[in-house]
Amino acid sequence: MSRKQYRYKGAEVSCFVKYFLFAFNILFWLLGAAFLAIGLWAWAEKGVLSNLSAITDLGGFDPVWLFIVVGGVMFVLGFAGCIGALRENTFLLKFFSVFLGLIFFLELTAGILAFVFKDWIKDQLNLFINNNVKAYRDDIDLQNLIDFAQEYWSCCGAHGPNDWNMNIYFNCTDTNPSRERCGVPFSCCVKDPAEDIINTQCGYDVRRKEKELEWQRFIYTKGCVGQFEKWLQDNLIIVAGIFVGIALLQIFGICLAQNLVSDVKAVKASW
Template identity: 45%
Template sequence: MPAAVRKFRRETSEISCCLKYLLFASNVVLWLSALLVLSVGIWAWSEKDMFRNITRLHYIALDPAFVLIILGGVTFLLGFMGSVGALRENTCLLAAYAVFLSVLLIAEIGFFAVAFVLKDKGWIKNQATEGLKAFIRHYREDADQQNLIDWIQEDWLQCCGIDGPKDWDSNNYFNCSSIAIGSREACGVPFSCCRRRPHEQIKNKQCGYDVRKDGYGMELSKIIYEKGCVQAGEEWMEHNLIIIFTTVIAVMFFQVSI
């Protein structure tokens, strides 16, 4: 075959150089970010010795470290296929990348469509309730879950329990019957349920002690949040619906663009 013909065929098969390196650069950033998230998740799991403690896998899906591992792993694979496929102009990797991205996009659209359809039937509320129940039951058993629910109650929603402070009775440490075994936290709530006082520099970790005991002697609403986290979450979503919708559209647009 003449050299001119080979050169012409090679030139017509090449993709735009600008598009190639734009795709490569964006996926390298995605790949490195995913590597960081994956590393943090694996480190957190190893610190808790979860790789050997299989008995705790019954609530694995609620483990923030596990979520980081899954999210980091999927994104790492996606970024690797996109960056290497673009750099090497490998059609197999690029095809797998496109299919993988399309599946993720369809799954996200399907999830949000189902959530929107079932929102009035209580599906989202039921899922949130079941997740919070597990968080409350295992509050002292997993540091990551403990930090997560403390953040939800204190920093994000300013709430306490599922429907209110009484829900902490389902935790062995905060149950009122635990007074008999000497639990100092019995008939109380975690410190994250407490309202932050003006000019308070250091949070009082014992502020929730005894607040659910009969005859506590102080007005409860001034000490702790009495609103449940499910109701607080519903109100937060209603107030931030435009921001949530815009964020979802932006994420989907980014996925389509890369």
């Protein structure tokens, strides 16, 4: 046996690491592709592709962007990790591990800053919700997101039902011709368990009642900011566990990629 063959046998790429990283990333890649496809399809359905000026409209949050950005990042990372592992390409593997490490660092930084600047984050959350309350009827995806949040957390508006005065369709001004004037969206309504069909007009004229105590019979009177904070406190262990789990997956992926890079370099050095 030649010296070259003997040295090659002493350094080899771990099949377990290679194919485990490949399988891990192909799922990640396919999931990212699905997110990206959904986001682009929804974007095209809205006609944004034919109206490029809408891209610069930052007045309200468009949930479609969440699918596009998250899906795009997952797709690129999954592609790099999948092809890098399969082809033993050190450039793609290094790109995968560095990019994943950067995301982990940004998440860690964001978590620390969120803890340090809690009051500022709360103010930004208030501003975010208020801006999207104003844009409620402007985007169907945004509308569905707000309705889901208000139903899930049993809340109405950022701090209460009167926040809907900021919306041109729901405000109580005499000049407002809308039938929804002085009302709230149906997602603010207290649900009757006996009703199988959602009454989308249940919030009409609710805020015309003089006493706010009367509102409680028909709609949620607590704001979504307070309800979200309460939910976060009640589910702190679960939320923390999810973030720790995601962080461990990222660290595990980085370690696998670096281990595979080391194996490939060792094999190349033995040639």
